Amino acid sequence: MRKFLDYIIETVIFICGMLSIIFVVLIFSFLLKEGLSFFKDFSFIKFITNQFWYPNSKVPSFGILPLICGSVLVTLGACLIAVPIGVMSALFISEIAPKGVRDILKSLVELMAAIPSVVIGFVGMVTIVPLVKNIFNLPTGLSAFSGSIMLGFMAVPTIVTISEDAIRSVPWQYKEGALALGATNWQTLRRIVLKAAMPGIIAAIMLGIGRVIGETMAVMMITGNAAHVPHSIFDPVRTMTSTIATEMGETVRGGMHYKSLFAIGLVLFLITFIVNFIADLFLGKNKNL
Amino acid sequence: MKNLVYCCFIVFIPLLFACDNKAKTDSMQIKGSDTIVNLIQVLAENFVQSHPNLNISVTGGGSGTGFASLINKTCNIAMSSREIEEKEVVLAKQNNVEPIGFKVGLDGLVVIVNKGNPVSKLTLAELRSIFMAKITNWKEVGGQDKTIVVLSRESNSGTHMFFKERVIKNNDINSSDEFTIHSLMMSSSQAVYDEVLQNPNALGYVGMGFVNNKIKGISVSLDKDNKYVYPTADTIIDNSYPICRPLYLYTDGKPKGLVEMFIDYALSNEGQKIVMDTDFIPLKKN
Numbered sequence: 424m425r426k427f428l429d430y431i432i433e434t435v436i437f438i439c440g441m442l443s444i445i446f447v448v449l450i451f452s453f454l455l456k457e458g459l460s461f462f463k464d465f466s467f468i469k470f471i472t473n474q475f476w477y478p479n480s481k482v483p484s485f486g487i488l489p490l491i492c493g494s495v496l497v498t499l500g501a502c503l504i505a506v507p508i509g510v511m512s513a514l515f516i517s518e519i520a521p522k523g524v525r526d527i528l529k530s531l532v533e534l535m536a537a538i539p540s541v542v543i544g545f546v547g548m549v550t551i552v553p554l555v556k557n558i559f560n561l562p563t564g565l566s567a568f569s570g571s572i573m574l575g576f577m578a579v580p581t582i583v584t585i586s587e588d589a590i591r592s593v594p595w596q597y598k599e600g601a602l603a604l605g606a607t608n609w610q611t612l613r614r615i616v617l618k619a620a621m622p623g624i625i626a627a628i629m630l631g632i633g634r635v636i637g638e639t640m641a642v643m644m645i646t647g648n649a650a651h652v653p654h655s656i657f658d659p660v661r662t663m664t665s666t667i668a669t670e671m672g673e674t675v676r677g678g679m680h681y682k683s684l685f686a687i688g689l690v691l692f693l694i695t696f697i698v699n700f701i702a703d704l705f706l707g708k709n710k711n712l
Numbered sequence: 713m714k715n716l717v718y719c720c721f722i723v724f725i726p727l728l729f730a731c732d733n734k735a736k737t738d739s740m741q742i743k744g745s746d747t748i749v750n751l752i753q754v755l756a757e758n759f760v761q762s763h764p765n766l767n768i769s770v771t772g773g774g775s776g777t778g779f780a781s782l783i784n785k786t787c788n789i790a791m792s793s794r795e796i797e798e799k800e801v802v803l804a805k806q807n808n809v810e811p812i813g814f815k816v817g818l819d820g821l822v823v824i825v826n827k828g829n830p831v832s833k834l835t836l837a838e839l840r841s842i843f844m845a846k847i848t849n850w851k852e853v854g855g856q857d858k859t860i861v862v863l864s865r866e867s868n869s870g871t872h873m874f875f876k877e878r879v880i881k882n883n884d885i886n887s888s889d890e891f892t893i894h895s896l897m898m899s900s901s902q903a904v905y906d907e908v909l910q911n912p913n914a915l916g917y918v919g920m921g922f923v924n925n926k927i928k929g930i931s932v933s934l935d936k937d938n939k940y941v942y943p944t945a946d947t948i949i950d951n952s953y954p955i956c957r958p959l960y961l962y963t964d965g966k967p968k969g970l971v972e973m974f975i976d977y978a979l980s981n982e983g984q985k986i987v988m989d990t991d992f993i994p995l996k997k998n
């Protein structure tokens with residue numbers, strides 16, 4: 424009887440595990456099917472190098488270069504903001520802060536991860552956007568820079584939690600050894616702890632990037648959605664995700680526009696896949712430490 | 713309006729008793745313009761409340777689709793945001809169809825700027841140049857030396873389509889002119905309004921319902937020699953404001969029976985109130 428129960432539970436767990444794999448495979452194959460059929464009618468090179476995104480025009484033009492530039496620019500900006508803040512906070516939480524402060528900080532950071540992105544977008548729209556406009560004297564605050572700031576906030580919790588784990592898993596002997604040799608606290612942190620935890624920190628950054636590049640709602644509300652190749656981070660940009668989100672609702676099923684959105688999804692999937700793959704590589708390295 | 717076969721908008725009004733009482737069910741097909749599909753849908757929903765044995769299906773697809781199915785006799789009423797074209801009338805005659813149009817409402821767009829912006833009037837040609845980025849600085853149209861921030865709606869919105877047809881293409885259906893790539897595509901009219909509210913350099917367009925005294929509507933003229941007209945319900949009703957268009961329902965011959973009742977309902981005070989509630993302009997002032 425006990426064996427039978429064991430068997431049932433094992434099977435259920437097995438099925439659940441398989442299901443998640445099947446779902447991913449199904450989603451991916453659907454994306455492939457719809458996305459690839461677009462490239463039968465439209466060349467891939469033209470798709471990613473053309474500068475004009477006019478899917479509904481009389482002579483439609485499907486060029487996602489501005490969208491790729493938009494996504495990359497916003498993501499880079501967000502990283503510049505989130506990486507220093509995130510890594511420093513992780514160091515502070517795991518190495519410097521006293522126990523009481525550490526617990527509070529940790530739960531606060533985790534709470535930050537729970538803020539829905541539409542709320543972040545809304546808050547950004549009414550606070551950051553006018554602020555950026557006035558400080559930098561721009562024509563409009565709806566820009567890649569505003570988007571980067573808000574997305575930076577969204578990436579910080581991911582980066583903090585995972586790098587904190589990595590930093591804490593640095594064996595204490597390393598630290599004590601360094602301190603015993605007369606290194607100062609800062610020298611120990613910088614030369615020993617950070618170095619040993621680096622693969623984990625890089626993985627954390629990559630996962631943070633993955634979250635930022637796939638983010639839709641907040642960028643849609645803040646970045647201005649102008650489909651042109653930006654000249655500076657203060658230009659309005661349009662990202663791949665917000666294009667898919669805003670245009671999917673009204674496309675004709677099976678039409679060129681519909682398929683082109685799936686093709687964008689495919690490009691986006693490729694990018695996040697590469698980012699996650701790099702993160703996995705580094706996470707694996709961390710385990711061997 | 714090109715391949716707008718958005719057949720997605722099929723609205724069946726379920727009749728609870730229709731199943732029991734099959735013999736008495738009437739049905740009516742309405743097809744056409746995507747712009748007013750929402751309005752007609754609301755009208756239909758209210759209309760069937762007083763006619764429980766009637767089944768109305770409202771489908772989008774574009775004004776052209778509506779006329780095509782009226783000519784093919786696959787719909788009872790065609791919705792349209794333009795008058796019927798000459799060649800469609802000819803086609804209809806060949807099929808023994810006599811299209812008769814009824815104006816049910818008006819659609820007008822207001823170009824808005826921030827209250828702090830000194831510009832208060834523009835010609836259609838200037839608007840077109842601004843939205844195509846041929847004019848990029850406010851001083852070229854009498855304002856300050858500031859970059860114009862052009863706000864547009866997403867390309868799937870009916871507002872976007874109408875503005876493109878009326879202003880950018882200047883009613884020329886063969887034109888392939890487009891909004892500038894530098895225009896900011898806002899996800900809703902509310903977002904356009906919000907940005908204009910806090911940005912003195914911004915210029916956008918919204919439906920009449922969004923205009924209030926916190927922002928400034930632009931008076932528009934056909935060209936320099938004509939007078940600039942401020943968009944109000946009055947100037948849209950008397951057709952002096954240029955960025956507006958009538959909305960039609962077309963029937964085959966003089967409407968009879970339920971079709972006539974439906975059109976009468978759309979033109980009644982109750983129907984015209986729905987026109988106003990769905991952000992269009994009623995034919996007459998109440």
